[in-house]
Amino acid sequence: MDRLPAPARQLLTGRCSSFLTMAHIRITEASGIPLLGSLYFGIIDRGTNILQVRPSCGCNLNCPFCSVDAGPESKTRATSYEVEMEYLLGAVEEIARFKGEGVECHIDSPGEPLMYHRLPELVAGLRGIDCVSTISLQTNGTLLDEAKIAALESAGLDRINFSLHALDPAIARVLAGVDWFDIDQVTEAARTVARSRIDLLIAPVYIPGINDAEIPRLIRFAQECGAGKRFPPLGIQKFEHYRYGRSPKGVKAQSWWQFFNRSIKPWEEESGLVLRLDAKRDFGTVRRPFVPLAFSKGEKVTVEIRAPGWIHGEMLGVARNRVVSVYNCEKESGQVRVKIVSTKHNIYTGMPV
Structure with a gap:
């Protein structure tokens, strides 16, 4: 513990140990709960050819920088949601048809998407929608093993965005917020993904003062394991403070200028990689009409x-x-x-x- 950065030591000693019992809501077509309008589940349309597909919102980690205070030790979360797969696929097909050809379905969650027990079936179902060209997944990797990776590969998953924030075992455990976090298991899962037909993108959150030395190590890891066959190998994220999220004590969010010029630029010079990503160039993201609004602000x-x-x-x-x-x-x-x-x-x- 002594070799950890001081902010990381504070995180380890200041961990919350209270647990909340959450209500679990299963959202089906019969429930009468639509799949547009919520940040927590269903489909999010941000005016591009990418649809965020959120089948559930549970999480198995307690990351101290979580933007939504998810996980088993959450102080604010009261409910978890799980969407019936057939209901979700029907809604995606309808909105994808409205968006047109070349839609990317990005399966994410305010938690860990792999906690959705029908995930490979969901990927296969999305692959069967005519307008969908790319299927991607965000995950912390703790629930991945060879069998699950093979199932996702067979189902037609194109890319995994791997939320990996440190390679040092102690720092990685602190940033996962759970004592059982096994960095060797997670990195082996990342290597297995890279060996498959699924593209691997390492997506750490840079938290100033905590994982500074880890980002260059993650860049080298991405290069060595074969990430980025069709998409960029890395997508380094900027830490932000959120109203309902968690923030490590003493950590101040950078401005975008600081992030790009004091952090990203030196890492680019050291690694020889382009780390400042462009949504259109790197992922084919283009503007598409929004699904029409049902309400107006102030109504x-x-x-x-x-x-x-x-x-x-x-x-x-x-x-x-x-x-x-x-x-x-x-x-x-x-x-x-x-x-x-x-x-x-x-x-x-x-x-x-």
Whole structure:
């Protein structure tokens, strides 16, 4: 422990040990809960040819920099969600048809997507949708083994974005937030992915003062293991503070100028790799029309409460075939009049009026 950076030692000694019992909601077509409108599950459309596909939201890690405070030691999460696969595929097919040819389905989650027990079937189902050309997956890698990688490969998965933040075993455990984290198992899974037909992209979050020395090691690891056959080998992410997330004590987020000029640029010069990624050049991302908004900001609408929200004090309402996250909601059923406060990316939030 003495050899860890000081901020990492603080994380290790300051770990939370409280656990919350979460409600688990299974979202089916019969549930009456739509798959557009929520940040937590379903489909997110950000106005490009990429659709974020979120089949569930559980997580097995307690990363101290988690943007959404997910994991078994979460202080704020009240509910987990799991979407019926057939229901999800039907919604993706409809939206992909609206988007047109060349859609990428990126399977992610505010947690760990591999906790979805029908993931290979989901990938195979997405592969069968005419307008879908690329299927990618975000994962922390802890649940990957040879059998699962082979199943995902056979199903037609194109790329895995591997959330790997350190190679030093002690720092890696701290950044995973669990004592059982095994860096050898995770790196072996990454190598197995690289040997398969699935492309591997190493996607660390750079946390200033904690994993500075680890990023160059991860760059070399990506080069050595054969990442990036068709896509870039690395996608280094900038640490940010989020309202409902976790932030390591004493860590300050960089500006984008600092991130690119003081961090990315020196790593590029040292490695000889292009680390500042371009969405269009590197991933074929292009603008596409948004699914039309169902509400306008400031509009008042009546929603039907259908399920508890993801955080305490939140409920999920439904109106116009969209989910609306209603904050500070005291009603657990029935109708609530709300004012829409945000509609960005077809994600709707409201407050009771």
